[in-house]
Amino acid sequence: MTPSPQIKIPATYLRGGTSKGVFFRLQDLPEAARQPGPARDSLLMRVIGSPDPYGKQIDGMGGATSSTSKTVILSPSERQGHDIDYLFGQVSIDSAFVDWSGNCGNLSAAVGPFAIMSGIVPKERIPANGTCTLRIWQANIGKTIIAHVPMTNGQVQETGDFELDGVTFPAAEVPLEFLDPADEGEEGGAMFPTGRLIDDLDVPGIGVLKATLINAGIPTIFLNASDIGYTGTELQDDINGDPAALARFETIRAHGALKMSLIQDLSEAAKRQHTPKVAFVAPPADYVASSGKAVTSGDIDLLVRALSMGKLHHAMMGTAAVAIGVAAAVPGTLVNLAAGGGPRQAVRFGHPSGTLRVGAEAVLEDGEWKVTKALMSRSARVLMEGWVRVPG
Template sequence: MSSLPQLRIPATYMRGGTSKGVFFRRDDLPEAARVAGAARDALLLRVIGSPDPYGKHTDGMGGATSSTSKTVIIAAASVPDHDVDYLYGQVSIDTAFVDWSGNCGNLTTAVGPFAIANGFIPAERIPQDGTVTVRVWQANIGKTILVHVPVRGGQVQETGDFELDGVTFPAAEIVLEFIDPSDDEGDGGSMFPTGNLVDDLDVPGVGTLKATMITAGIPTVFVNATDIGFAGTELQPAINEDKAALAKLEAIRVAGALRMGLIRTAEEAATRQHTPKVALVAPAQDYTSSSGKRIDAGSIDLNVRAMSMGKLHHAMMGTASVAIATAAAVPGTLVNLAAGGGTHDAVNFGHPSGTLAVGASVARIDGQWTVTRAVMSRSARVLMEGWVRVPPA
């Protein structure tokens, strides 16, 4: 048994949107962990406390949910006209696996404040009072995100009265702009990788389902909640405690990944747990959120429930919110039809914790739909800063 002292690595524990994770400056990591590979993955797994067969993350910084088992690495920008590179690692809870296949839109919110506080933004760009726009290169998917961070007294403003469903306390509002957020990965090289707004998706063991498959924000498979026996107003226990439902939803995810060209065989899905997402859509209905707040159908455009790392998300992923807003803006998608059809520059949708408003700008060019930007408001704050300690490998 090793008796060597633990590694001591500078880190910041931050909440961004409805997620939280451990943030690192890349140059603070041990040299072997500054590049992709087994050493980096092993370090981040140990930081979070995975794999944990008990599902608790007692011996790490993770929170044993997909929203709290996250890591972020920030570096000086490698792309001109950007401020920082943002690399996101989704850490599996019960397996030795870090998924680098997508972005975390929620934690993107915290990237701007982290960049300002850690010296990535020149002092002359930081006003005494005002807003700093941090231009972020999202390195996982190769996209630009603008994070508009409020500043007071020359410091990042963290406190405020902006309320975000899924987060207990109010904070300062941070506006996110996702620029050209369509991910062209997979077959077809378009926002709708199958070339269709709605497909008949054959799912082994489930049947044939109507599905909208889109790559805006994050690859997402949308299906009608009622087609698989749900109302679209479910909270976490209704799905996460139902093993048959989880197996059905995973089968949909695998079938969608194959149809979108994200994987070549069903077996590959195990090495790509973060993407694609599966989301259930339904017309607006009254329901009671997980906090006990009553959501009236008249206050929302539709209901959406989304899966993350094999479980129903407690609120909504930021990247999936981009997919929702984009699909809602395109007439004829399942999301658009659930929202009543027509045109939608923005939607306010219901999720398990409450509601969220997101806007998207789309256009049809040469017969192909494209999205130029998506906008939403979130909040972020530092929870703890200092060093994480990790036993040596």
């Protein structure tokens, strides 16, 4: 065997919200990887270091968690009225596939800054100071995101005093608007795919669970914490150190996906790890976050814990936060009831790393709930830029 040299691909490693990912311009990818398919998936897996049976991603850029096994491909938008086309790939850690079924709300905060820095956004669209407002087409789910990127002296402002629980250091705030976040017309159907705000989800070996099944931000299965033996104050080790619990959650996720019509057979769930998410909710209670910060019941409207790629998330996925905000805005969902019920335009919820506020605008039209947008703030920062190298 004649050794082949590694190839170099321009790339940037960014933090967006509580996630990290490797960002590419579409034009910089090898020609075979500029189109969806096996060549693209193989390249991204090799960049990240997957599949890794050790679960560590030592030979790649991934960090061996769902929050750090991520890739993004950006290009000038081909869609009228938009600036950027944004494609997100969630790379499986130990299996050989990339899940393209959903968005990453956290990395959405880094899309605008990277697009400005890398020349995707024309210079005439970028103010020297103030805010650069960009319309982003999220290609995975066919939705629009508006990012408000702070600018100082012609450069993206990355430093600042905005604090986000789950991120150690403060940075500049990037407000995001997720327009029409419900996935109406997509594969899962309407915002509430079964037509009900609360369903009876029959899970063999577990029982019948009350569940709110929602397509908003990302398809999500919401459960009551008390129905599955939890309080809603759990931290990562409480769940992730319990293989039996993780197996139960995966069984619930698979049956929920089937009921939401996201899959046609239970066997398909194994190749669709990114969606749907499973989350459980509870009324406010005091707890100590993973950082040691005390969160009191008076600080929050409800408690939420969510799983991503088979493990309890260390904070909260951005897209799941959108789902929380939307579900909270609709009276009668499990999320809304955990927050005290009644109409509301915003909630602050407690997660393992602290708290997060998310808003949503919901209206009842012809007997159906519609959500015009969800709002939240994140931050983003370039960690490293240059080239990634992969074996040729």
